Amino acid sequence: MEIVKKTSPHLRRPNARVVRMMRDVTIALMPLVVFAIINHGLNAVFILLAAVLSMVLTEYVYYQIQDLKAGNGFTFKNKHCTIYNFSVITSGLIYGLTLPDQTPITVVIIGGVVGVFLAKLIFGGMGQNIFNIAAFARVFVVLSFGAAVGYSQFVDANAGATALGILNRNIVDANVTNSYALMTMFTGIGLPGSLGETSAMLILVGGIYLLLRRSFDVVVPLTYIGTVFVLSCAVMISQGIGFWYPMTHLLSGGLIFGAVFMATDPITSPVTRPGRIYFAFGIGVITFFIRLFGNLPEGVVFAILIMNMFVPAIDYAKWSHQKFNLRRLSIFSVVIALTILITIVGVNYAG
Amino acid sequence: MISRAKKVSDYKELNTTLPVTRYVDPETIYINLTNNRCKTYELNVEKGDYIRVAQIIGERSGGFFKQPIYSTVSGTVGETVKKHDGTGVEAEFITVKNDFKDELCRNVVDRPDSVIDAFTQADFVNIVKEKSIIGLGGSGFPTYIKLDTKEKINTVVVNAVECEPYLTSDYRLIKDTPEPVIKGLIYAMKALNAPEGVIAIKKTKIPLIEVLERELKRFKEYNIRLAKLEDYYPQGWEIETFKNAVGITVPIGELPMKYGIIGFNVSTCAAIYEAVKHNMPVVKRHFTINGDAINFPQNYRVRVGTNVRDLIKLSDGYVDDAKQINFISGGPMMGVSMPTDDIVITPTTTSILVLKSTDYKEEPCVRCASCVYSCPAGLQPVQIMNAVKRNDKTALANLEAKNCIECGLCAYVCTSKIHVTDYVRQGKQLLG
Numbered sequence: 162m163e164i165v166k167k168t169s170p171h172l173r174r175p176n177a178r179v180v181r182m183m184r185d186v187t188i189a190l191m192p193l194v195v196f197a198i199i200n201h202g203l204n205a206v207f208i209l210l211a212a213v214l215s216m217v218l219t220e221y222v223y224y225q226i227q228d229l230k231a232g233n234g235f236t237f238k239n240k241h242c243t244i245y246n247f248s249v250i251t252s253g254l255i256y257g258l259t260l261p262d263q264t265p266i267t268v269v270i271i272g273g274v275v276g277v278f279l280a281k282l283i284f285g286g287m288g289q290n291i292f293n294i295a296a297f298a299r300v301f302v303v304l305s306f307g308a309a310v311g312y313s314q315f316v317d318a319n320a321g322a323t324a325l326g327i328l329n330r331n332i333v334d335a336n337v338t339n340s341y342a343l344m345t346m347f348t349g350i351g352l353p354g355s356l357g358e359t360s361a362m363l364i365l366v367g368g369i370y371l372l373l374r375r376s377f378d379v380v381v382p383l384t385y386i387g388t389v390f391v392l393s394c395a396v397m398i399s400q401g402i403g404f405w406y407p408m409t410h411l412l413s414g415g416l417i418f419g420a421v422f423m424a425t426d427p428i429t430s431p432v433t434r435p436g437r438i439y440f441a442f443g444i445g446v447i448t449f450f451i452r453l454f455g456n457l458p459e460g461v462v463f464a465i466l467i468m469n470m471f472v473p474a475i476d477y478a479k480w481s482h483q484k485f486n487l488r489r490l491s492i493f494s495v496v497i498a499l500t501i502l503i504t505i506v507g508v509n510y511a512g
Numbered sequence: 513m514i515s516r517a518k519k520v521s522d523y524k525e526l527n528t529t530l531p532v533t534r535y536v537d538p539e540t541i542y543i544n545l546t547n548n549r550c551k552t553y554e555l556n557v558e559k560g561d562y563i564r565v566a567q568i569i570g571e572r573s574g575g576f577f578k579q580p581i582y583s584t585v586s587g588t589v590g591e592t593v594k595k596h597d598g599t600g601v602e603a604e605f606i607t608v609k610n611d612f613k614d615e616l617c618r619n620v621v622d623r624p625d626s627v628i629d630a631f632t633q634a635d636f637v638n639i640v641k642e643k644s645i646i647g648l649g650g651s652g653f654p655t656y657i658k659l660d661t662k663e664k665i666n667t668v669v670v671n672a673v674e675c676e677p678y679l680t681s682d683y684r685l686i687k688d689t690p691e692p693v694i695k696g697l698i699y700a701m702k703a704l705n706a707p708e709g710v711i712a713i714k715k716t717k718i719p720l721i722e723v724l725e726r727e728l729k730r731f732k733e734y735n736i737r738l739a740k741l742e743d744y745y746p747q748g749w750e751i752e753t754f755k756n757a758v759g760i761t762v763p764i765g766e767l768p769m770k771y772g773i774i775g776f777n778v779s780t781c782a783a784i785y786e787a788v789k790h791n792m793p794v795v796k797r798h799f800t801i802n803g804d805a806i807n808f809p810q811n812y813r814v815r816v817g818t819n820v821r822d823l824i825k826l827s828d829g830y831v832d833d834a835k836q837i838n839f840i841s842g843g844p845m846m847g848v849s850m851p852t853d854d855i856v857i858t859p860t861t862t863s864i865l866v867l868k869s870t871d872y873k874e875e876p877c878v879r880c881a882s883c884v885y886s887c888p889a890g891l892q893p894v895q896i897m898n899a900v901k902r903n904d905k906t907a908l909a910n911l912e913a914k915n916c917i918e919c920g921l922c923a924y925v926c927t928s929k930i931h932v933t934d935y936v937r938q939g940k941q942l943l944g
């Protein structure tokens with residue numbers, strides 16, 4: 162028996178483990194995976210497998226090469242790989258679930274490889290990345306292979322009506338067919354579209370699981386969804402249209418999926434509660450503005466990536482703070498009021 | 513997990529239920545001559561002299577104050593030796609061979625209540641100073657300096673929260689002998705002319721609340737109330753206790769006396785009583801031995817100057833399958849790791865924890881922010897850690913790293929099992 166000296170504290174929280182947190186996210190995604198497979202059959206299986214494997218293998222190969230370069234011998238099990246704590250598996254699954262079911266496998270793989278490499282590995286691996294890996298890969302795919310991802314099928318399939326599309330056409334003088342198609346793609350249960358984004362219900366089940374396990378920070382999705390809801394309600398009131406309008410906003414375009422699974426990625430969010438509220442509020446505002454005034458697909462992923470860039474600024478030591486106080490709260494309220502005002506004015510002008 | 517740590521896993525059930533065992537007097541008692549506040553001393557007894565309990569055998573001094581050194585045993589003076597005290601520092605001790613007669617020094621006489629009633633603040637201060645009463649919760653700060661405050665005190669708070677896991681010596685002290693605690697509080701109220709006394713206790717400690725409520729009925733004429741506080745860590749941190757028990761927030765770094773509050777630990781209160789009423793210095797104290805690497809966790813009533821090794825023996829030693837253990841003085845969250853188990857109990861040593869040593873595998877920080885959510889001082893430990901890694905002093909100053917109270921929560925909650933508290937400590941050092 163030997164007495165060893167350590168520094169305090171001498172206890173650790175039993176449930177605080179990275180693997181528990183990341184595994185929980187994977188578990189929370191499982192209903193969506195099943196749903197995707199039921200809806201899209203083998204297509205879904207292949208896309209998800211390609212998404213996960215491309216990310217896992219890229220990371221594995223990368224770290225093996227790094228190790229060999231550093232002069233360490235080859236060992237099959239590489240200790241740097243985050244497959245052991247589910248981190249890369251989670252990224253891969255989320256990425257896969259955001260893809261439309263017609264995405265060619267090669268595109269999935271290229272997106273996965275590039276995503277993990279550019280968004281994660283060159284930043285220094287887990288914990289160092291600035292951008293959400295899944296969102297980055299997703300946007301990369303859209304920008305590089307927009308046509309190949311095959312939006313066109315859905316335009317016709319759902320030409321019936323999506324409320325958001327119609328509204329967009331009325332309000333924004335944009336390419337109507339285009340925005341209409343993009344919005345349709347993400348809308349409602351039972352519609353073709355991205356593999357995992359269409360079932361708000363199953364996403365919420367996953368979210369509740371994560372909440373009960375305290376494996377994500379519920380403040381982020383609440384603020385994010387709440388922001389979009391409030392802004393769309395403001396538009397609803399100022400335009401005198403029905404309640405379907407805000408609801409459509411909530412249930413379409415992968416908003417809930419992004420809110421629950423992507424914006425909550427702790428690595429790419431600020432580290433204080435007020436910071437996370439500003440961050441989620443920012444994502445909400447950007448998402449909404451992209452939808453209203455912009456012409457971009459994937460408002461959600463873009464918004465998340467844009468706010469990812471602001472995380473270091475939010476966390477800047479000079480003004481980051483652990484708690485709200487009266488002054489900060491009042492400033493923030495003013496910002497919220499201004500945003501609502503801008504939205505209403507903007508909608509009126511655009512209309 | 514991404515959440516604030518409210519309750520640190522408690523292990524008190526291990527020994528709150530056990531009574532305090534009677535203590536078999538050790539053969540040899542070690543009386544501390546130096547401590548972390550007083551580095552020099554003068555001795556007025558020699559090897560071979562016979563000394564009695566509560567006899568002044570010398571004086572230790574450090575900086576601006578002096579403390580008389582009291583004998584805690586009757587017997588024959590032996591050699592001076594160097595041993596570790598409960599702060600983990602080597603100090604000088606004088607050995608006394610116990611004659612088991614427990615002969616009291618002649619100056620130990622009870623004061624009649626009528627005399628005490630006529631005491632002024634200066635009288636109380638003098639007694640407490642002369643009896644070397646110090647903060648027995650572990651701070652070791654001389655109590656007379658606190659009692660001597662010139663501020664107007666409205667509330668005297670007895671801190672009976674004992675929020676550290678594993679520790680139960682205050683618990684047993686109140687349960688077994690509530691009266692000295694309450695009387696000590698009354699003396700402190702008298703000394704400071706304070707209208708109100710508050711005993712702050714966790715609301716989950718129902719047996720203690722029952723005991724105290726019953727006991728307080730006998731002291732109806734004093735305005736003393738129980739403040740039943742939520743059970744979370746670090747409820748026992750003075751600022752947190754004051755905020756919840758009295759409703760006054762004392763900013764970090766300021767003296768509570770300025771805000772009309774003063775706080776004493778339970779054992780300190782009992783010690784004030786003993787000093788004022790019985791003219792006794794701290795000779796015995798309650799002491800916890802606990803942890804998962806000890807066979808028989810137990811509360812003891814010990815003579816100050818006992819070697820912890822004697823108690824380990826009484827607790828049936830260490831468990832067999834413990835290869836490496838941590839030997840901790842104090843609680844598991846803030847306690848100090850000792851290099852050896854050859855520790856002498858001084859008045860400020862509250863407990864010893866013997867834990868199986870675990871090495872935690874650190875992972876990269878996932879920025880989960882549990883540490884930020886949990887920090888009671890309102891800091892952002894993860895940001896402090898990153899600033900330390902960058903050696904960025906401006907950021908450290910902005911993040912107010914110096915306000916850290918080293919409560920240990922940030923490392924306790926860390927999802928990646930990083931020793932965040934150590935980084936924050938480094939940050940404090942960098943700021944100087």
Ligand code: SF4
Binds near residue numbers: 919921922932
């Ligand atoms: S140890 Fe310091 S930084 Fe860490 S939680 Fe406690 S007060 Fe905050």
Ligand code: SF4
Binds near residue numbers: 922
């Ligand atoms: S240091 Fe630990 S607790 Fe703090 S954010 Fe990083 S992983 Fe979470």
